[in-house]
Amino acid sequence: MPSFVHLASTADAPRIRRSGLRAVSHGQGGARGVYCFPVLPSYTLTHQWLRELARFGTRGGLVAVQVRLPDDERVLVGHYRDRHREAQATVPAAEAVRRIAALDDPRGWEVFVPRPVRPRELHRIRTAPQVVGWRYRPDAHGTRPCTCFGCRLRGGYGSRRLSERHPHPLDGPPPPTPVLLARIAATEDPGVLRESLHWLGLRRRGPLLQLAPLADHPDPAVREDLVWTVARWSTPGVAALLDRLAADPHPDVRAAVAAVREADGDGDGD
Structure with a gap:
């Protein structure tokens, strides 16, 4: 039976021992399951994903959960970039180990089990050094x-x-918010206004009251950019401004409002 390692938060270890690994990760084609990597002779390669996963926050660090799967268990195997192209191959678990072990450079490769891992399939859970592996991408x-x-x-x-x-x-x-607001107040030039809106759109919150008059700007491109700028904000009043822009006479502005609301699940933004 081939062995694989799944990296999980230390705080989740008691639940994993009791209930196994949940199928909460998304693989290619929208499948839900568990990511893991074969146990190779190289400790560093086996735990190569540790530093990259640690970048996204852990509770008490990471532990290595070793699991054993049947030889004929169907899994997905491939490089992580292939996941987005839906080019990972579906093969038996034993074949996935053979393919990865035969690679000259298996960094960035992964195995996806499209189901939960049951408690009886767990072999052991152990601590792992927190400085193993690459970050961002191999050779970064x-x-x-x-x-x-x-x-x-x-x-x-x-x-x-x-x-x-x-x-x-x-x-x-981006430039400081007061600088951007001064630029907006001093001009009607669509180019300057759209550039300022771009910078303001990188923020989590923003000066909604000062930007609201742009909903009446004669250039529809400015009004459309206003939609994309405020849609990302958690500032109170965003939903009301989007309601106003949803009735804009230009179809591109109305389409922008529809798109951001569809992406947010029709959240109110307030």
């Missing part, structure tokens, strides 16, 4: 991390200092 050490809005981990250790030292031309860090 020695290269400058990307500070774009999509790549950076907001609130992560050192993320603010990193973005200040290596600002991204489009994603900041």
